[in-house]
Amino acid sequence: xxxxxxxxxxxPALHAIEIPALSEPVTSFGAAVTExxxxxxxxxxxxxxxxxxxxxxxxxxxxxxxxxxxxxxxSSGPQVQSPGVAAxxxxxxxxxxxxxxxxxxxxxxxxxxxxxxxxDTKTSQWSELPKLPEPRSSHDVAILxxxxxxxxxxxxxxAKDSADEAPDDRHAERAFHDKxxxxxxxxxGAGWQSFEQPFQRRAIAxxxxxxxxxxxxxxxxENKVSAEADVYDIASKTWSKLPEMPVEGRTKGFATAACEVxxxxxxxxxxGKIFALRNDTWQEAGKLEQSRYFHQLEPLDDGRVIALGGxxxxxxxxxxxxxxxxx
Numbered sequence: 311x312x313x314x315x316x317x318x319x320x321x322p323a324l325h326a327i328e329i330p331a332l333s334e335p336v337t338s339f340g341a342a343v344t345e346x347x348x349x350x351x352x353x354x355x356x357x358x359x360x361x362x363x364x365x366x367x368x369x370x371x372x373x374x375x376x377x378x379x380x381x382x383x384x385s386s387g388p389q390v391q392s393p394g395v396a397a398x399x400x401x402x403x404x405x406x407x408x409x410x411x412x413x414x415x416x417x418x419x420x421x422x423x424x425x426x427x428x429x430d431t432k433t434s435q436w437s438e439l440p441k442l443p444e445p446r447s448s449h450d451v452a453i454l455x456x457x458x459x460x461x462x463x464x465x466x467x468x469a470k471d472s473a474d475e476a477p478d479d480r481h482a483e484r485a486f487h488d489k490x491x492x493x494x495x496x497x498x499g500a501g502w503q504s505f506e507q508p509f510q511r512r513a514i515a516x517x518x519x520x521x522x523x524x525x526x527x528x529x530x531x532e533n534k535v536s537a538e539a540d541v542y543d544i545a546s547k548t549w550s551k552l553p554e555m556p557v558e559g560r561t562k563g564f565a566t567a568a569c570e571v572x573x574x575x576x577x578x579x580x581x582g583k584i585f586a587l588r589n590d591t592w593q594e595a596g597k598l599e600q601s602r603y604f605h606q607l608e609p610l611d612d613g614r615v616i617a618l619g620g621x622x623x624x625x626x627x628x629x630x631x632x633x634x635x636x637x
Contacts, residue, residue, distance in 0.1 A: 340395025394451030527563020
């Protein structure tokens with residue numbers, strides 16, 4: 311465990327902030343910010359392609375971003391990795407995710423889940439929302455105008471695979487979701503509604519910003535990694551393309567992390583560089599000390615972001631970085 315202390319000498323108006331490392335090294339987890347707290351949920355706690363239920367987290371934790379002392383353990387839930395996690399108005403939403411069905415040392419059996427749960431931070435209670443129409447994992451979620459959106463992912467179930475296919479077989483043919491979902495949080499009883507999604511990708515990043523949904527990177531149904539950027543206009547219900555992210559390396563935009571900071575879309579793909587979308591053009595706007603992917607990126611304040619967890623190779627990370635977004 312180690313601490314990351316950032317002192318921004320070139321920006322004296324910003325206070326240095328010390329955020330402790332995560333309580334466990336973790337990758338493929340969810341994170342979100344609401345009412346001054348950063349929440350994390352679930353994730354994979356073992357080396358790459360080593361799946362089991364005991365090494366899959368069901369922990370919900372948080373830290374106060376104004377006075378970060380230590381991570382606080384909250385009520386746990388289902389053990390999942392690659393879930394969709396979003397937060398708003400003091401509530402944290404957990405949508406889907408993948409759960410290994412096997413123990414340690416056993417052949418992996420991996421299954422996407424269809425749960426939709428909400429944690430009320432004021433009552434510290436979990437409650438159920440309508441289940442997803444189909445199981446989904448390796449997707450992402452976002453909240454816009456009190457509606458919860460789900461995009462990307464796949465309905466993974468390796469128990470249905472042929473006997474000669476390993477769970478991490480890049481050549482195995484698997485189904486991908488080709489429709490997005492939306493749930494009206496003011497009327498969840500109406501259930502999930504679907505909308506067209508003109509791509510099939512998983513391990514994406516989804517950000518809601520100014521009436522639009524931005525979908526970044528991932529891997530497609532042909533097992534090709536992507537640096538694509540797609541935009542869905544909520545009002546017109548139309549999709550359009552942006553320039554691809556200017557990423558380097560063979561993973562492109564696979565398992566990119568992203569968030570909104572001061573009205574800008576910020577993306578953090580593997581390699582350490584941070585990009586901002588400005589006038590529909592990607593600009594380099596910062597850099598992390600630790601190259602990582604399968605991590606999370608969340609806003610702090612004063613144009614700063616927090617990058618946490620993920621992996622740089624085979625092992626999960628527990629460290630936390632704070633970076634300034636350059637204008």
